[in-house]
Amino acid sequence: EQFPLELRCIERGFNSFVEKPLSVASVNDFRSYASLIDGALSSNKSVCLSVGYMFRYHGAVKKMKELICEHGGPVMSFSAQYYCTYTDNAKRFWWDVTHSGGPIVEQATHVCDLARFLVGEVDHDSVHTVAIRPNEKAGNLNHL
Numbered sequence: 001e002q003f004p005l006e007l008r009c010i011e012r013g014f015n016s017f018v019e020k021p022l023s024v025a026s027v028n029d030f031r032s033y034a035s036l037i038d039g040a041l042s043s044n045k046s047v048c049l050s051v052g053y054m055f056r057y058h059g060a061v062k063k064m065k066e067l068i069c070e071h072g073g074p075v076m077s078f079s080a081q082y083y084c085t086y087t088d089n090a091k092r093f094w095w096d097v098t099h100s101g102g103p104i105v106e107q108a109t110h111v112c113d114l115a116r117f118l119v120g121e122v123d124h125d126s127v128h129t130v131a132i133r134p135n136e137k138a139g140n141l142n143h144l
Helices: 005-011 027-043 059-071 102-119
Strands: 016-018 049-051
Touching: 005 016, 005 027, 005 049, 059 102
Parallel strands: 016 049
Antiparallel strands: none
C-alpha cells in the first residue's frame, strides 16, 4: 500500500503527529486514502491524528479566535499572505514540487489551516493563489 503509516497507527490506537505534506500524490490519488483515514478515525474516536500546523497555537492567533467567538457573527472574509522569512533558504526541496509539493504545499498551506481554524471550512471555489515558479525570470511579474 502506498500510504500506510498513518492508517496503521490509527488502527492500532496510537495518537500520531504527522508532518505535512502527507503525500505529493495528486488529489485524486490521495483522496481514497484520506477517506480511509477519516473512516478509521470515526471508528476510533479516542485516537488523535494531528498535522504539524503550529501557527494556530500562536498567541496572536489564539486571541483572534477568542475575539471572533466573542463577536458571535460570521466572518465574512479572510485574506492572508505568506512570505518566507528565511534570508538564505537552503532547503531546496521546498521549491521542488516532486519532493514536497512546492511552496504552496510546504509552507503556504499554513495559511489555509489558519483560515479553516479561524473561520471554518473554506469554499474552494473562492480561493485564489499566486505562485512564482523558480524557473521564471526575476522581475517578470506582469502576468500576475
